[in-house]
Amino acid sequence: MLLTEVLEWLKPGEGALIVDCTLGMGGHSEALLKENPTARVIGLDRDSESLELAQARLSEFGDRFLAVHSDYEDLSQVLEERGIIAVDCILADLGISSFQLEAPERGFSFLKDEPLDMRMDRLGGLTAADLVNDLGEKELADLIFEKGEERGSRGIARAIVKERTRQRIESTKQLADIVIRALHQRGKWRIHPATRTFQALRIAVNGELERLNEFISTAISMLRIGGRLSIISFHSLEDRIVKNAYRRESGRCICEGREARPVSGDGSVVCLTCGAARRVAILTRKAIRPSEQEMDRNPRSRSARMRICERTHQ
Ligand SMILES: C[S@@+](CC[C@H](N)C(=O)[O-])C[C@H]1O[C@@H](n2cnc3c(N)ncnc32)[C@H](O)[C@@H]1O
Structure with a gap:
C-alpha cells in the first residue's frame, strides 16, 4: 500500500539501514531492497506466522535482510542488541495485513465464522x-x-x-x-x-493506540540526523496520534500549557507538559493518500494516510 509513495519519500541513500517495523508479508521491504541495491532492511513483526512467510519471501536478499520477531515498542532494544545506534529510515504500516484478515482461525473478519481471537501475537x-x-x-x-x-x-x-x-x-x-x-x-x-x-x-x-505515541518518540530517537520516519495509518484515531506526535516533535505545543517556552531563533517551543521540543521537520503538511488507481485496485487502501518527518535536531 502506498508503495511508490514510500519509495519516493523515504529516499534511502547509498548503503542505508532501514527498519520496517511492521513487516507483514514483506511487500514494502521487498520493494525497498529491490530499488536500493546497497540498502539493508531489518523487518519486525509481532506475528510469528507473518514473519515466517516474509522471511521466506525475502530470502533472496541474503544478509541484506534480517527478520526479527518483536513488537515495535521494543525497537530500541532490538537495535541496541545488534550494536546499532542510529538508522537511516524507519517505516511503520499500521494495522493488520490482508493475510491476517483472510487467514483462517485468526478471528479478525466478520465475514467468516471463526473463533473470536484477534490477537496479532x-x-x-x-x-x-x-x-x-x-x-x-x-x-x-x-x-x-x-x-x-x-x-x-x-x-x-x-x-x-x-x-x-x-x-x-x-x-x-x-x-x-x-x-x-x-x-x-x-x-x-x-x-x-x-x-x-x-x-x-x-x-x-492488541493495545494498538497505547503503543503508538511511545513508538514515535523512540523511532525518532533512533534516526540519524537527516533520517526519515514514515507512518501509514488506517483510521482517524491512529492518524490523529501520528499528527499530534509529529507536531510535538517538531517543537509545537499540543497542550496549550503555560509551560511552553519559545526557543530563540527557530519559532519552536519547548513544553514540559506535552513534551514539545524540536527534533524533526514535518515533510508532509497534509497526509499523503493513495492514488485513485490504487484505491480502485485495492478498496481497502481508501482509508490509508501516510505522514513523514525528518530528524533535524538532537
Ligand atoms: C498492514 S500490515 C503491514 C504490511 C506490509 N507493509 C507489507 O507490505 O506486507 C501490518 C503488520 O504489522 C504488524 N504489527 C502491528 N502492530 C505491531 C506491533 N506493535 N509491533 C510489530 N508488528 C506489528 C501486524 O502483525 C501486521 O503484520
Whole structure:
C-alpha cells in the first residue's frame, strides 16, 4: 500500500539501514531492497506466522535482510542488541495485513465464522472473546465508542451482555449477528454494521493506540540526523496520534500549557507538559493518500494516510 509513495519519500541513500517495523508479508521491504541495491532492511513483526512467510519471501536478499520477531515498542532494544545506534529510515504500516484478515482461525473478519481471537501475537494475551464475555456493560460500551467511533455502542454493549447471559460469545459470526440486530440493520449497507465494533475490539486486544505515541518518540530517537520516519495509518484515531506526535516533535505545543517556552531563533517551543521540543521537520503538511488507481485496485487502501518527518535536531 502506498508503495511508490514510500519509495519516493523515504529516499534511502547509498548503503542505508532501514527498519520496517511492521513487516507483514514483506511487500514494502521487498520493494525497498529491490530499488536500493546497497540498502539493508531489518523487518519486525509481532506475528510469528507473518514473519515466517516474509522471511521466506525475502530470502533472496541474503544478509541484506534480517527478520526479527518483536513488537515495535521494543525497537530500541532490538537495535541496541545488534550494536546499532542510529538508522537511516524507519517505516511503520499500521494495522493488520490482508493475510491476517483472510487467514483462517485468526478471528479478525466478520465475514467468516471463526473463533473470536484477534490477537496479532498469538503467543499470549487476552482475546476478543475474553473482552466481549468479561467486561462490564459500561466498559464495553466505552471501548466500542472510543476505539471504534461507533455511535450505537451502548445498544451493542447492552445486546452483548444480554446474549451472554444465555451463552458465551465465542465466534465472529455470533458477535456480528448481535451487532446487526442491535443496530436494527438488515439488507444492504454501505459498510458492514460490525466494522466499527470489530475495529474497536482489535485495537483493544492488541493495545494498538497505547503503543503508538511511545513508538514515535523512540523511532525518532533512533534516526540519524537527516533520517526519515514514515507512518501509514488506517483510521482517524491512529492518524490523529501520528499528527499530534509529529507536531510535538517538531517543537509545537499540543497542550496549550503555560509551560511552553519559545526557543530563540527557530519559532519552536519547548513544553514540559506535552513534551514539545524540536527534533524533526514535518515533510508532509497534509497526509499523503493513495492514488485513485490504487484505491480502485485495492478498496481497502481508501482509508490509508501516510505522514513523514525528518530528524533535524538532537
Ligand atoms: C498492514 S500490515 C503491514 C504490511 C506490509 N507493509 C507489507 O507490505 O506486507 C501490518 C503488520 O504489522 C504488524 N504489527 C502491528 N502492530 C505491531 C506491533 N506493535 N509491533 C510489530 N508488528 C506489528 C501486524 O502483525 C501486521 O503484520
